Amino acid sequence: MDRNSNAYTFLFVVLLIAVVASALALTATALQPEQAENVKNEKMQNILGTVGIEVARDSAQIPFDKYIVERIALDSKGQERNDVDAFTVDLKKELKKDVEEQAFPLYVADIEGAKYYIVPLRGKGLWDAIWGYIALKDDVNTIKGAVFDHKAETPGLGAEITQTWFRKRFDDEKIFDDAGNFIGVSVAKGYQGGDNKDDNAIDAISGATITGDGVTDMISERLINYLPYFKNNTNVKVASN
């Protein structure tokens, strides 16, 4: 058959596509369970990381079941929803819905009698999505710990938000100001506050201003949805704003 004829070209393309497509589909399907397992374990590992329990990804299940005593899905009014499992809520899809229809997952951890509320976060960095988890102590004001991750931030700059030294800056920061207004935590460029834990701000990463702003926004935009629940279900006075 003439290699330059149209018929040969079409035949070649059809065969090539069939082979490539089936090979890829086969691999994707075969590897899907392992991949899903990795993602699930990483989620549990991250959630535990916010409350100071560092575990290997593969062995996250047991401590997760032990310490995370409640997982609740809330609606925008702070009422519990029974129709969804908090752990399976995909924030990427959830954020595209109207606020009234969204489910807000909340994890409650109990570590040797101390109670922590863990809130999943998701927002925008410089290049793509950033996400994370933030744990609040039972005063619903002081941060116990935070974990961040990203899809495509610049290595050495924005990608540093995943590093422990950056995460540690959030420890013991407050999300309310002295008057009880909700502020969140701002990742501040040119921060001069040193170790001040009451100014609702931490030092940013130089060269990663937009990623840092993304972290600031993600914390305040997500946490504000949980205020109604905290107001009704904890004995802490939460000013509404």
Added chain:
Amino acid sequence: MAENKNINKKEDLILFLSDTDEREGLLGKKNRKLLADPFTDNNPITVQVLGICSALAITVQLKPAIVMSIAVMAVMAFSNMIISMLRNLIPSRIRIIVQLVVVAALVILVDQILRAYAYDVSKELSVFVGLIITNCIVMGRLEAFALGNGVYKSFLDGIGNAAGYAFILILVAFFRELLGAGKLLGMEVIPQSFYDAGYVNNGLMLLSPMALITVGIIIWIQRSRNRTLIEQN
């Protein structure tokens, strides 16, 4: 006629080795040259100036540069082999598309396998794995070498060029991470006493332009040592 048939049969048997391979041995002089040349006088980055885009993006730290090098090597070796096997079947009018499909398929395979069995590495590389598809070196070697050479030679050419690419990538990443962050592979290597004495990490090294300048300096050094590489006009 009978003789002719025999020759054909022999050719089938040595599909993977061209006649010259047989005469030379697996790592004969010419084959060694395929592996070694890309390191020096025919380096894909510093001489052919291909693959600059990814050299900018992933040389901020040493670790992603190393992992990226390995991934590129796997993709180049296999795509060169596959295209070389198909070289007498591919219709020449659509050869670029065919090359793209093969490279893209291999890259997706690498990505899927990393995600299942080396999850941390796949997170480390994130989007850059996908960007291997656009790496000019891969397409360049398919077009310039694999379409006209035997499977084994193409395999060596892929490994050789990927190694030449890896060498520059790792060199640039070494200097950028060392001078930019004072670290190597994420570990602090510059002693605290330097910082106490007033040494400061150069944040500019972490930004993309410094990758170009570092590559430029490597090209300068290479050409001053080997003047035959300097263009005459």
